[in-house]
Amino acid sequence: MNLPEQSRDVDGLSAVALDRLLADVAAGQEPAAGLGSLYAMLRAASGPAEPGAQPGESAALAAFGQIVPVRRMRRTPVRWLSESKTRLAVATGAGVLFLGGGVAAAATGSLPDPAQGAAHAVLGAIGLHVPDSGGDNGSPGNGTSGTAPGQTGAHPSPRPSGSTGKPEHPVHPVLPVHPSMPPQSGHSSHPTPAATPTHPVATPSHRPSPLPTLHPHNH
């Protein structure tokens, strides 16, 4: 079907120009030459309202209080992590685990040489004795007192080689249970808001579901 309005100029304004004008109005872009007046009028019609309370707001809020019940929202993982108190608790817990695990690792001499040496120096300054990187023994808490370093198999600490005098890693080190690893049960005791992820984010759809009864009136 040929529609003159869509294919040729009428009154100097083509359908293409008018469609572009509508897009410009929606985007707030400068209109084509000659359409400034119409553009300005349409922008005025669609412009922002005065900020703050709108007409009829108090009545609408009263109706809202009567019609929409207050229900507790289920927290989704995203919402849960976005809450400031939760973030603080998670960060604090992670920090405690990290520091506690690091100190425990240092106490058992489980850290690599440079870290072990640094831990020895730092913790020693505050009165905590941890083995030095050279295989310090007799320190409380390493569980190897009275045993020659390197014979417990609890830590692959470097030992001087008889021939080179250079430290070497043992050929078959027995890996210890790293004290910095959090217990597995720690996860199960965590709050699990994600167990039922029912994020109420609206599902995009062309038409909303609860359409009211419409009686279209064809003019």
Added chain:
Amino acid sequence: MDDFPDVLARAQHGDEAAFTVLFRTMQPMLLRYLTVLAGRAAADDLAAETWVGALRGLVKFRGNESDLRGWLITIARARWVDSVRAANRRPEELTDAPPDLEAPDDVAAAVVERAAADEALALIARLPAEQAEIVTLRVVAQLDVAEVAEITGKSANHVRVLCHRGLRRLAQLMPSASVMPALATTMDET
């Protein structure tokens, strides 16, 4: 509204502050649409009825911000049609000559001087009823052709034609170029 899904979800759970955000976002558009349809005096009552209807279905609503606009418009239009039928009057009789709008020449001058939404809407309301409604839905409610077609029960092609006719008619109603600078200045400020 960047956080529309979150605001909608909180409103659906009874959060009054979240509903206030939705209301303040949608109410101006709703009032402008109903003003073009039924005149300013009736727009407030129809908007209130629209919100009551919307609140009854709010918990089950699913959609984005544009969907919410279309949904509210659909409810508002139904309320308007009901009110017209209740009064045993045809909708065209209301929109062809809105009782509380200024004369077109005065309106055009007011748009130039203040570029206010009310005056611009009064100018749109001077269009034939179908054109006025469709221009309002396309411009004020920012609905696309398909959404307007669904709401009004017309074909998409018919919506385009009516919209173009309305815009051309509006271009004829606009003031002369001699007053354009004042209008442009006013619009720049907004």
